[in-house]
Amino acid sequence: MTEPFDAVDVIAAKRDGRELDTARIRWLVDAFTRGAVADEQMSAWAMAVLLNGMDRREIRDLTLAMIDSGERMTFTGLPKPTVDKHSTGGVGDKITLPLAPLVAAFDVAVPQLSGRGLGHTGGTLDKLESIPGWRADLAPDALRTQLADVGAAICAAGADLAPADKRLYALRDTTGTVEAIPLIASSIMSKKIAEGTAALVLDVKFGSGAFLPQRGRAEELARTMVELGGDAGVATVALLTDMSVPLGLTAGNAIEVEESVEVLAGGGPADVRELTVALAREMLTLAGRPDADVEAALDDGRAMDRWRRMIRAQGGDPEAPLPVARESHQVLADRDGVLVEQDARAVGVAAWRLGAGRARQGDPVQHGAGVRLHAKPGDPVRAGQPLATLLTDDADRIPRAVEALAGAHRIAASGSQVPERPLIAARIA
Template identity: 70%
Template sequence: MSEAFDAVDVIIAKRDKKELSDEQIRWVIDAYTRGAVAEEQMSALNMAVLLNGMTRREIATWTGAMIASGERMDFSSLSRPTTDKHSTGGVGDKVTLPLAPLVAVFGVAVPQLSGRGLGHTGGTLDKLESVPGWQAALSNEEMMAQLEDVGAVICAAGSGLAPADKKLYALRDVTGTVEAIPLIASSIMSKKIAEGTGALVLDVKVGSGAFMKNLDDARELARTMVDLGTDAGVKTVAVLTDMATPLGLTAGNALEVRESVEVLAGGGPADVVELTVKLAEEMLEAAGRGGEDVRAALQDGRALDVWKRMIRAQGGDPDAPLPVAKEREQVVAERDGFLTTMDAYAVGVAAWRLGAGRARKEDPVQAGAGVEIHCKPGDQVRKGDPVLTLHTDTPERFGRAKEALSGGIEIGDAAPEKTSIVLDRID
């Protein structure tokens, strides 16, 4: 068949800082998805987008074309409104686990289509697969039934949603174009809009452990995604949150599940509780159910009850003991003082090297591997006090994990200023 456009013309236009027409964008996404535009041509176009950017119209059309490459889900048959949360990924970010059941307590359905971890950021599905028996894959029918019955589901996204994104995502990973804000925004939002939820809260992470290292870039990404959602008719809000330090006191699969259950039982680390409550309030507000006492549902066990039902519905045993790594080793304070820095990226890489993450999509992960954190910035420590405990089944990994932590933990003479976890809000 003859093509409507020539890929080289589209690449040159963006290379020369011109705006692409809606027709050009729709054609290039469709042609790339069916193989008529070659990988090296799409690589060149991605790099041109990274260097020269896109207008709001171009990004909206690009996102729409990615949605049109696959199926769309429809939750309109449910008896309750739907709301979803997406995090741009961080270290120790287990918030999806307590958040979905917490929001479901208040009669709002949470279809949380999640992914696996790659590199230093953990994947929600990898975490939940450390629960004995739990299954990530559900059919659309099973998912709808669970949303109606339990109100919350965390499962693998079907391959039918935005298949163009799957190809583009893999390409960006190997061509140095992951950081392009138009491509990050369209990748996230094409899947979230195709998912068909009525409201969406974005948790955009900022700091060493996040994609966005500084507040200005994070604001630009958040603004772009909120605009995309709004233009597509999805009530969208973004919260910018701190990812300079790991979230909570664990990074790793079973370790993070254990911590999430503590939060659902009314305990857990203060920062995880604070962020879970904030995002739950935003999700309920966006779904038209604002004003609920969210904290109370963590304290009185209602959220934990929904968690247990959600885990059981997907074949898991919420009461079974979680896997524990065979080997552990401590990292201790080298002097007296105050912990001033615990670099999220360093901790994330250490957890990954211990076996909690994967370098390639097909790599297995260790359920028990990861990092347990004993003190956070601002805490006073004495020489020899444990700062971290490293967990792995393969002790030969300890050396590389400790290398990753080199320079990532700093102890000073004075406590650093307390910072808030929520940095900004964009709607």
């Protein structure tokens, strides 16, 4: 087959800051998927995009081309509205776990296609796989059946969903181009649009524990994705949320499931409940349920009932004991005072080093590993009081995790005030 364009010319055009027309973008994605454009050529193009950007039309063309590289799912005929949520990831971000069954309690279908963790941010599927028997893979027919019956499914995306994105994502991760906003936006939205949901709520994070720490960059990403959703006919709203401090009091796998169940039981940390409720309200509004009393559904057991049904539908035992790490180590406060800072990234790196995360795709994770926090910014602390407990099956991992937490907690004099940082900084629609 004679190719209509030359990869080097397309790379050079973006290197020199020129726009790429629709035909060239569609060809590039298709040729890369077929193997006619080599990995090193696509890597060079990705770096050119990181350095020079893309305009809205180019990003839309890239997103549509990646969708067209595979199959599209459809939930036409499902007897309830569909709505999904996507988070850009953070430390202790377990929100999907209580959120999906909570929204499903209002006769809404939540087809939550999720991923695994890499580096210091955890993966939803890794967390759920700490539940004995639970399986991440669902065939399309099984997914539809579960959505019609239970209303919520959290599962892995099929290999045929935006396969060009999967290949490009792997290259970005090894070539220093993960932070390119056009590539992030098209990656997320190609999968979500191909998934076939009618509406989407985005949780876009900034702060030390986010992969885009700067608020301005996170806001640019949120606006870009909301526009892409609108262009594709998917009603899309984004919340901009602060990931300077870990969400809740746990970062790991089984311990985050444990905390999620506490939220479903009407308790749990205030910040986890706040964000779960806020995202549920946005999702239910888009699904035509603006008056739903989501807090009541957490408190009266309806959300918990859906959780148990969802876990059982995927082979899990919601009553089974969760894995517990064999080794633990406490990090203690070195003085009396008030905890004024708790660096999310440092906590995430510590959890990763303890075995809760992975350095490369495909690496195993320890389900019991992670960091359990005992204080949040604003809390008074005493010298010798535990600030965190490190959990792992391998004691040799503890020293490097302790090293990661050096300087993560800052304690000021008693009576010091902690500046108020709202968890939800903005809504973008």
